[in-house]
Amino acid sequence: MSVYDQKIWRKNWDEGVGDIPASSWETTYTRAIRSTFDKFPDKMAIEFLGVEVTFSELDTYSNQFANMLIENGFTRGDIVAINQPNTPQFVIAYLGALKAGCIVSGLSPLLTEEQMQYQLNDLGSHGKKVCLVTLDIVFEKRFSKIAANVPGTTLVVASSIAAFLPKIKQVLGKALKKIPSGKVTPVPSKTVLDFMDVIKKAPKTLPAVSITPDDVAYIMYTGGTTGPSKGAIITHRNLMADLLVVHNWLKWQPGGGLAVSGFPFFHMGGLFFLENCMYLGWSLPLIPDPRNVKHMCAVIKKYKPDVLLNVPTLFQMLLKSPEFRKLDHSTVKYMISGAAPFPKESQEELESVVGKNKLIELYGMTEVCASSMMNPVVNKKKLGTVGMPLPNIDLKLVDPASGKEVPLGEAGEICVRGPMVFQGYLNKPEETAVTIDADGYLHTGDVGVMDEDGYIRIVDRTKDMIIVGGYKVFSSKVENVLAEHPSIDLVALIGVPNPERPGSEIVKAYVQLRPDFSQPERRDALKQDLLAYAKQHCTPHETPKAVEFVNTMPLTSVGKVDKKVLRAAARQMLAIR
Numbered sequence: 001m002s003v004y005d006q007k008i009w010r011k012n013w014d015e016g017v018g019d020i021p022a023s024s025w026e027t028t029y030t031r032a033i034r035s036t037f038d039k040f041p042d043k044m045a046i047e048f049l050g051v052e053v054t055f056s057e058l059d060t061y062s063n064q065f066a067n068m069l070i071e072n073g074f075t076r077g078d079i080v081a082i083n084q085p086n087t088p089q090f091v092i093a094y095l096g097a098l099k100a101g102c103i104v105s106g107l108s109p110l111l112t113e114e115q116m117q118y119q120l121n122d123l124g125s126h127g128k129k130v131c132l133v134t135l136d137i138v139f140e141k142r143f144s145k146i147a148a149n150v151p152g153t154t155l156v157v158a159s160s161i162a163a164f165l166p167k168i169k170q171v172l173g174k175a176l177k178k179i180p181s182g183k184v185t186p187v188p189s190k191t192v193l194d195f196m197d198v199i200k201k202a203p204k205t206l207p208a209v210s211i212t213p214d215d216v217a218y219i220m221y222t223g224g225t226t227g228p229s230k231g232a233i234i235t236h237r238n239l240m241a242d243l244l245v246v247h248n249w250l251k252w253q254p255g256g257g258l259a260v261s262g263f264p265f266f267h268m269g270g271l272f273f274l275e276n277c278m279y280l281g282w283s284l285p286l287i288p289d290p291r292n293v294k295h296m297c298a299v300i301k302k303y304k305p306d307v308l309l310n311v312p313t314l315f316q317m318l319l320k321s322p323e324f325r326k327l328d329h330s331t332v333k334y335m336i337s338g339a340a341p342f343p344k345e346s347q348e349e350l351e352s353v354v355g356k357n358k359l360i361e362l363y364g365m366t367e368v369c370a371s372s373m374m375n376p377v378v379n380k381k382k383l384g385t386v387g388m389p390l391p392n393i394d395l396k397l398v399d400p401a402s403g404k405e406v407p408l409g410e411a412g413e414i415c416v417r418g419p420m421v422f423q424g425y426l427n428k429p430e431e432t433a434v435t436i437d438a439d440g441y442l443h444t445g446d447v448g449v450m451d452e453d454g455y456i457r458i459v460d461r462t463k464d465m466i467i468v469g470g471y472k473v474f475s476s477k478v479e480n481v482l483a484e485h486p487s488i489d490l491v492a493l494i495g496v497p498n499p500e501r502p503g504s505e506i507v508k509a510y511v512q513l514r515p516d517f518s519q520p521e522r523r524d525a526l527k528q529d530l531l532a533y534a535k536q537h538c539t540p541h542e543t544p545k546a547v548e549f550v551n552t553m554p555l556t557s558v559g560k561v562d563k564k565v566l567r568a569a570a571r572q573m574l575a576i577r
Helices: 008-012 034-039 055-071 088-099 113-123 136-149 167-175 195-201 236-250 268-280 293-303 312-319 322-326 344-354 429-435 475-482 520-537 563-576
Strands: 044-048 051-054 079-082 103-106 130-135 153-159 191-194 216-222 230-235 259-261 307-310 334-337 359-363 394-398 412-417 442-450 456-461 466-468 471-473 488-497 505-513 546-549
Touching: 034 055, 034 268, 044 055, 044 088, 051 055, 055 088, 055 195, 079 088, 079 113, 088 103, 088 130, 088 268, 103 268, 113 130, 113 136, 113 230, 130 136, 136 153, 153 195, 191 195, 216 236, 216 268, 230 236, 236 268, 259 268, 259 293, 293 312, 293 322, 307 312, 312 322, 312 334, 312 344, 334 344, 344 359, 394 442, 429 442, 456 475, 466 488, 466 505, 475 488, 475 505, 475 520, 488 563, 505 520, 520 546
Parallel strands: 079 103, 079 130, 103 216, 130 153, 153 191, 259 307, 307 334, 334 359, 505 546
Antiparallel strands: 044 051, 216 230, 394 412, 412 442, 442 456, 466 471, 488 505
């Protein structure tokens, strides 16, 4: 029996944590959250730029949105694509879509016209009707240009980002150009509605729609390392399983909490956190622009949250803020980080500001409905690891080439199996077959190393591994080493083809410098210093052979470094040469 079959990590679970019966998640999310609306009607559910919405109001608004969908011919299994930042409109549309038996899909407001068209048409395949919930500025600038090319999108509900603010703030915001806005016009063959009209006029009663745990709740799109993004199909059973397993792990209680997060809801991680807060009856101030550190600090100061959740880059942005460092963080019980590597040194710095043993790093992905590994709440947390497998999950690490399990201490691809594993990719059966094997294990594409206690350290993506003369270079390992250099703000490694050795690559580092090191006249000397530092702390095949400084590191919509952009820039540079 292998160490993975023995589940050696169980010995380090917190007391009282264990597998929960599968019958627990034989329900739907809409059924599960009914008690929240009944128990906490007058409690603040969400807050947006000073406007508070109670659970009772949220229940009514989402009923109205659901009834609007039904009145416009939407039935069980049709799609609601929500193209909003973290706004009340997103939360209302999300809950309303599920109440109508529809499927939710997050659609990033940062997508290009081409990407937006691809996702809407992918969702609208097989005769499914699609409702687009969008911003007026996105409607004017992007959707109006592709409207004729998305025939399955029959209904559009648009609003200003500030639609929930008092009229005087809306007028002043637009006049001072602090609130972006656009013109919403009729579109041939489509029904176009104003979001605020919907929640003023539609019936307020809960629609009588019957759905089952097997019904699809979400189709959430993964970024994709290469090629177009893929829609991961997630049922109510999948999401309820992950939600209940995570609650069992964290011992979160209903009713009492308040959380702050800049994680966007159009990403699975942000949506899962929203889903948790709604299920628990926790209050959640909304952060429409996570890069607005000043606003996030003001929200933290006002509401004194129990939980902070962000991707590592957002925590690092907060650490640079004097306002964040001066805040009273005594009410914060946990900080949760996930979705990207978080250098250990930055984790230690964050804990020095907010409090020791408060950071819980986790691991997950869209295809597992968000979470599959986490550090313990009470027992030892190992900074720099993503913790250990959660209950009800089988896990193994395998050699990506042979598929054979690797011993403890050796790097292997993380493979997980459990009730939260998704159903497959929309319209991509071949990719589904490659991702989920015959034994039901999801091949994550992430490479990890498990220690003797069952804690896992992520060392790379399989597609981010760099091959240098037959040696595997794990980019995240080298990035963590280089991140300790005092001049580096952000660093990312990629492999570029070695023209002198076909099949081998050259390690290239892209570096964003800290402001006090960014003077142009210092860059040549800094480059040499960084290369010398790398040679001192890395093996010869890990040491970058090229360093390129960037003014701003390209980030994805959720704050991860976008290596696709860096690879494209490197390819373009090679082509020019």
